[in-house]
Each structure stands twice: as structure tokens, then as C-alpha cells.
Amino acid sequence: MPDVDRERAWLLTVDGAPQSYVDLDDPEHLEFEYARRLAHVLDCAAEPGAPLDLLHLGGGALTLPRYAAATRAGSRQTVVEFDAGLVELVAGHLPLATGSGVTVHAAEARAWLAAAPAASADVVVADVFGGSRVPAQLTSVEYAREAARVLRPGGVYAANLADGAPFAFLRTQLANFGAAFAELALIAEPAVLRGRRFGNAVLLASDAGLPVAALARRCAADAFPARVEFGDPLARFMRGALPVGDADAVASPQPPQGAFSLG
Template structure:
């Protein structure tokens, strides 16, 4: 695995691995979220889970632990499990960017597949998939089989969030959303949050997939999106379905898997 580089830029420390910017962390202000997709993950969390009530979180992918620090800051006492197989990265982050006192963040040196399989049923209120290798989401973390394990781990009323990079048209995201609905069962809803140009198929970018067995708070998500620094929108469950005509889940059983599309050069 590539060695992490830490570059200070004012109050923010950037973490770069293998030429890719993985995280941006502010130790003095954990509420400062630099990447747009991290802001979008946070707005989804705020729309579903009221502050400052603790929430049980499983993070699949850790890097600089930016979102775990934010959850601790906004919801003190939240028990959090971070599945991060890159042990040297975790050690470097702990050394360069120590976690705050009183945190309940536990980093496990496990892959998403191994780590989620070992979790108890209904043990998480929130599962966040933000795992990339070489700039792409590993194929094994978007199959309907793995999403079924996530569904097992989610408690009633639980929320799955996934950070997905995709091309214009969001066909990859549509297949992941289809898998999430199949895994969560009848009545499950999926929505997208992203920058307007990404949602309108005008460029490659990140989209946050939100999925739940319960009705998603779309109005609250849209109000929060309207307050974002850059133009951000929400695609409601009905439109996700209409856009996804013909999209079917990725499946390891069918040997039908794919990494997320690679970012353009």
C-alpha cells in the first residue's frame, strides 16, 4: 500500500495516498468538512439523526477519520467502528492527527467484507461506505450479497450511505441503488445527493447514495442541500427508480461485478 503524505494548509491537513487526496482534517474544528461529498454525507446524517443524540456508526473505509471525528463532535459518545485494512495509514493518521479525548472510535484492521460479516445483527444505526482503492470503489463492496450483510447489520430505522464515483448518467450508481433496495427489502427507498452538474449528467463526479427501509426525509435533505456552499441537489426515491429503468444489482453469485468508473485523467 502507498505511503500517506500529510500536507498542512492553514487549519487543514490534507492526506494523500498514491497520488489521490484521501482526506482533509481540521483538528481545531472537526465541523469543517472540505470535500463536497463529505458535506453531503453529513447533511444526510443530520436529516435522519437528531443532534446530539449518539448514533451507532460503522464506517467502511477510514482514511483520515474525518467523518468519524465529525460524528464524535456533533454527537458525543457515539460508538463508532471503522473498518480500514490499511494498517500503515491508520498508524500514520493516529500519529500525525491524534483522535480527540473521550472518543469511542474503534479502528479495526479489516476489509469491508470481513468486518461487516463479523458484526452483530441490528448493531448499527448508520453504515457509511466510503472505501476506494486506486480511485475506485472495490467491486466486492457493491454486490447485492454484501449489501445483504449491511442490511443484516442495520437496526430498524437504520441508514446506509455510500460515496460513489460515477460517469454522466449515473448507471453505476443506479445498479448499486438497485442492489440496496433488493437487500433492504420491500418498501426500501433510495435517493441521491450530489452537485447539480453531476446529478444532471454534465460531468464525472461523486454522488451520495442514501438507502433505508424507512421513508427518507427528502424535504429535510433538500433544505440542507440548499445551504451547501456549492449548488447541491437531491434526487428523490421516485426519480431514482425512473432513472434506473433496467438497472439490476451487481451480484457475485452471477460473477457480475464491477469497480466504480475510474476518474477521467
């Protein structure tokens, strides 16, 4: 069940695992590494401060929408969160600022994406976990093609995923999005990429060139540095992986015990 730690900075946990961290006084403060990497993607998606049309699949405590509202005033943001109880909890305890431009809907992400207008978003951010796993309906090539349909030309898809060696799930996801987009990149800590531990990885896709140089600089400067893989190294990483259709899609792997615990 969701739980909110009542402090100046709020930590939302689900079944004991950290789900979202929000500092109501400083929405630009991002505690979790994966959230900072997603924020780097938003920072590099357009000129600094320029408003964007954002679709967030998965809402949590609205950490990233709050960040985008603070850094890109005038953005229009749609958040789709499956857990209606969580939506109500966050609205009651962590309300958005007036005029944030963020609209939250309690709905299923794949169904919402299928009904969304074509070419209606500049960025689609997917951070959807059922418990600790990405649901199977969000891991197929058909889902990747729906995301491509909803993005505008030059738009960016960014997904928070999790996997460990031998990376069967992550490689399949890259193959799915490689079938739907011209450009791919992957952001993760070196220890994760080398297979030393299970962890988060941010998958990026676009029909245009991705800002990999700018992202690499930002990710390398973090307290927990990450690497941006693209081009030939990424092609070698995903070599032999094939897209998976809806009929064969599976949820992301179960994390090892304690992989994302609070310690």
C-alpha cells in the same frame, strides 16, 4: 503513497489525489463537498445531539468520525480501514481526542461487515476506495443485503460513490440497494446528475422513510449545492437496471484524468 500536509488544517493525499481533510481545531469544518453531504445525513439521522452507533467502512483521516464525535457526543463509532499503514500514519500524526468513542480497526470492509452482529448499527457509512475505485466486493447485491442485516430497524446506509454518464455503475448500485431496502435516495450536484461531468454521488438506503426534505434543504444551502433525488425521478433514473451478484460485480469506473486532482 499517503502524504500529510503539515499545516493547522491537514490534507491527506493518496497517489496525489486528495483523500481526507482534517482541521484538528475544528472537526466540524468539512472541506470536501461529499463529506459535507455525508455529514448532513448524520445530522438528519436522529434528533440533534443524540448519540448513534456508527459503522464506518473506510476511514481515511477519520474526518467524519471526528465530526460525529463533536456533534453527537457519546456515540459509539467503529471504523474499518483496509490500509494498515494509513491507520498507523493517522494515529501518529492526527490522533483522536481522548474519549472520542471511536475505535479503528485495520481490516477488510466486506469481511468485517459479514462478521458484524445483526441490528448493531444505526448508520453504516461506506467510503471505500482502492485507489480511485470502489472495490468489486462492495458493489454486489449480497453486500447490500449484509449492510441491511447489520442496520437496526429505521437505520440508514450512506455510501460515497463516483460515476459519470451513462451511469451504468451508479444505476446498478441503486438496483442492488433497492433489492435490499425499501427506500432509496441519491445526493449529487446537478451537473453530475445531468451527465455533464464525472463526480461523487451519495447513495442512501433505509427500510424506513428517509429525511429527504431536511436533506434537500441542507444540500441546497451548501457552497456547491446538491440535489436530493428520490421517488419517481429516482425510479426513472434507475429504470431497467438490475441487481448484480458477487460473481458479476465489478469495481466502480476509473475516473477521467484529473477528475479528483488538486488542480
